[in-house]
Amino acid sequence: xxxxxxxxxxxxxxxxxxxxxxxxxxxxxxxxxxxxxxxxxxxxxxxxxxxxxxxxxxxxxxxxxxxxxxxxxxxxxxxxxxxxxxxxxxxxxxxxxxxxxxxxxxxxxxxxxxxxxxxxxxxxxxxxxxxxxxxxxxxxxxxxxxxxxxxxxxxxxxxxxxxxxxxxxxxxxxxxxxxxxxxxxxxxxxxxxxxxxxxxxxxxxxxxxxxxxxxxxxxxxxxxxxxxxxxxxxxxxxxxxxxxxxxxxxxxxxxxxxxxxxxxxxxxxxxxxxxx
Amino acid sequence: xxxxxxxxxxxxxxxxxxxxxxxxxxxxxxxxxxxxxxxxxxxxxxxxxxxxxxxxxxxxxxxxxxxxxxxxxxxxxxxxxxxxxxxxxxxxxxxxxxxxxxxxxxxxxxxxxxxxxxxxxxxxxxxxxxxxxxxxxxxxxxxxxxxxxxxxxxxxxxxxxxxxxxxxxxxxxxxxxxxxxxxxxxxxxxxxxxxxxxxxxxxxxxxxxxxxxxxxxxxxxxxxxxxxxxxxxxxxxxxxxxxxxxxxxxxxxxxxxxxxxxxxxxxxxxxxxxxxxxxxxxxxxxxxxxxxxx
Numbered sequence: 001x002x003x004x005x006x007x008x009x010x011x012x013x014x015x016x017x018x019x020x021x022x023x024x025x026x027x028x029x030x031x032x033x034x035x036x037x038x039x040x041x042x043x044x045x046x047x048x049x050x051x052x053x054x055x056x057x058x059x060x061x062x063x064x065x066x067x068x069x070x071x072x073x074x075x076x077x078x079x080x081x082x083x084x085x086x087x088x089x090x091x092x093x094x095x096x097x098x099x100x101x102x103x104x105x106x107x108x109x110x111x112x113x114x115x116x117x118x119x120x121x122x123x124x125x126x127x128x129x130x131x132x133x134x135x136x137x138x139x140x141x142x143x144x145x146x147x148x149x150x151x152x153x154x155x156x157x158x159x160x161x162x163x164x165x166x167x168x169x170x171x172x173x174x175x176x177x178x179x180x181x182x183x184x185x186x187x188x189x190x191x192x193x194x195x196x197x198x199x200x201x202x203x204x205x206x207x208x209x210x211x212x213x214x215x216x217x218x219x220x221x222x223x224x225x226x227x228x229x230x231x232x233x234x235x236x237x238x239x240x241x242x243x244x245x246x247x248x249x250x251x252x253x254x255x256x257x258x259x260x261x262x263x264x265x266x267x268x269x270x271x272x273x274x275x276x
Numbered sequence: 277x278x279x280x281x282x283x284x285x286x287x288x289x290x291x292x293x294x295x296x297x298x299x300x301x302x303x304x305x306x307x308x309x310x311x312x313x314x315x316x317x318x319x320x321x322x323x324x325x326x327x328x329x330x331x332x333x334x335x336x337x338x339x340x341x342x343x344x345x346x347x348x349x350x351x352x353x354x355x356x357x358x359x360x361x362x363x364x365x366x367x368x369x370x371x372x373x374x375x376x377x378x379x380x381x382x383x384x385x386x387x388x389x390x391x392x393x394x395x396x397x398x399x400x401x402x403x404x405x406x407x408x409x410x411x412x413x414x415x416x417x418x419x420x421x422x423x424x425x426x427x428x429x430x431x432x433x434x435x436x437x438x439x440x441x442x443x444x445x446x447x448x449x450x451x452x453x454x455x456x457x458x459x460x461x462x463x464x465x466x467x468x469x470x471x472x473x474x475x476x477x478x479x480x481x482x483x484x485x486x487x488x489x490x491x492x493x494x495x496x497x498x499x500x501x502x503x504x505x506x507x508x509x510x511x512x513x514x515x516x517x518x519x520x521x522x523x524x525x526x527x528x529x530x531x532x533x534x535x536x537x538x539x540x541x542x543x544x545x546x547x548x549x550x551x552x553x554x555x556x557x558x559x560x561x562x563x564x565x566x567x568x569x570x
Binding site for chain 2: 018020024025112115121133190225247270
């Protein structure tokens with residue numbers, strides 16, 4: 001592979017990162033794979049018993065289902081809403097660029113609020129006797145019922161909307177204006193312009209935004225842990241909760257098998273997004 | 277002709293509506309973003325007794341909760357207590373600062389060369405590695421938690437700050453972000469430089485890094501925000517409370533001293549707000565650097 005030999009010098013730059021990742025991730029993960037085939041004490045080979053136990057575990061199924069549901073709801077909503085917003089801002093901000101700029105910059109504020117501070121305020125707002133229930137005279141337990149899913153989804157959207165609006169705006173600015181002018185000359189209306197000029201121009205951005213959005217969605221476990229504890233409502237019990245509780249109980253064999261299964265699922269999910 | 281005028285008017289009108297709706301929506305988001313800050317700010321100058329009256333619903337599990345806008349008896353007691361009398365908050369605050377600073381600095385040293393390497397290597401091995409890195413980036417911490425724990429135990433750094441700092445330094449997330457901004461540097465610049473010097477290191481340091489600086493700054497800022505809020509890793513790897521960052525300390529404060537919680541929450545919020553408003557240009561530019569102009 002001539003290319004490989006020629007590029008070995010570039011490869012050197014990867015070594016610090018590669019070394020660290022190998023020590024902290026690859027090598028121990030090999031050990032985890034080994035443990036997934038053994039029993040809890042790590043002495044006896046039990047082959048696929050752990051995998052069967054995990055796959056049949058109702059908590060695992062619930063967690064996978066909830067995580068999938070959360071992803072399927074939050075990621076498209078986030079990407080679509082922020083894209084629409086960015087579109088409107090980009091095309092309708094003919095004059096008065098400064099006020100748009102201020103709004104654009106303050107969009108990033110929710111992202112900066114520390115989670116602990118935010119969750120403390122959220123406790124006050126969404127508690128059974130909190131602000132919302134008091135002022136609207138309801139008695140809904142927002143944090144411990146099936147509404148919990150939507151509370152967390154809304155929190156996630158609010159927090160991350162600003163970042164993705166800025167992202168899409170940058171992508172939109174990269175599309176040359178001449179393409180739009182040419183499309184208008186050809187008689188394209190608003191939706192046609194969006195479909196044939198904007199969307200293709202954003203294709204690269206979309207794959208990066210998608211990966212980032214999935215990462216952000218999975219990170220929102222932090223909020224649900226701080227707000228609802230280790231055993232939240234059924235609708236929001238995700239794989240992070242499950243693994244956290246397995247770790248606390250030191251169920252090593254279940255964690256190993258579960259980790260391998262989840263990594264395989266992610267490997268399949270990410271396959272279309274690899275560098276070409 | 278009339279038809280055309282009507283269509284034009286409809287188009288202009290709907291644009292007008294869309295624009296106003298967008299302004300309204302974003303303004304709402306901004307207002308909602310400022311409300312938590314306001315609540316915390318107001319609460320931190322309110323005395324314990326008044327807070328326990330207003331927040332009775334939350335604190336005692338019954339009754340109602342009201343929004344406090346103007347305290348009847350404002351007091352700086354909470355601030356004085358936090359800043360001068362309680363050593364615990366001082367310790368956890370500077371723990372957080374130390375952890376965040378070391379992690380982000382380490383990430384820059386490790387991830388920037390790696391991102392450059394990925395943007396320059398086009399072999400199959402590099403693609404495979406990048407694929408693996410992307411998977412690692414997406415995986416929730418909990419999935420690799422066990423492997424992390426095994427290594428930390430084996431190396432013997434359990435229950436020290438290094439147990440939290442080292443795995444985070446080698447996170448693959450900044451590699452992804454900075455890689456995208458390195459992609460935006462045109463190949464011609466590298467070719468021009470290689471006419472002058474064949475040192476890869478020089479090319480990286482004098483050409484690559486300055487050109488990708490917006491993306492690097494954005495990745496650093498995002499890293500600061502992320503690790504300032506870190507909860508899971510310290511929760512699992514740090515057993516000694518003296519080593520905890522504030523994100524583990526504050527949720528544990530009992531509701532007896534409610535104004536203390538308000539003050540602490542506000543104080544840890546301030547650096548983040550300062551960073552966002554001071555570095556908003558860098559962040560917007562850096563996020564924009566991910567829009568590759570190819």
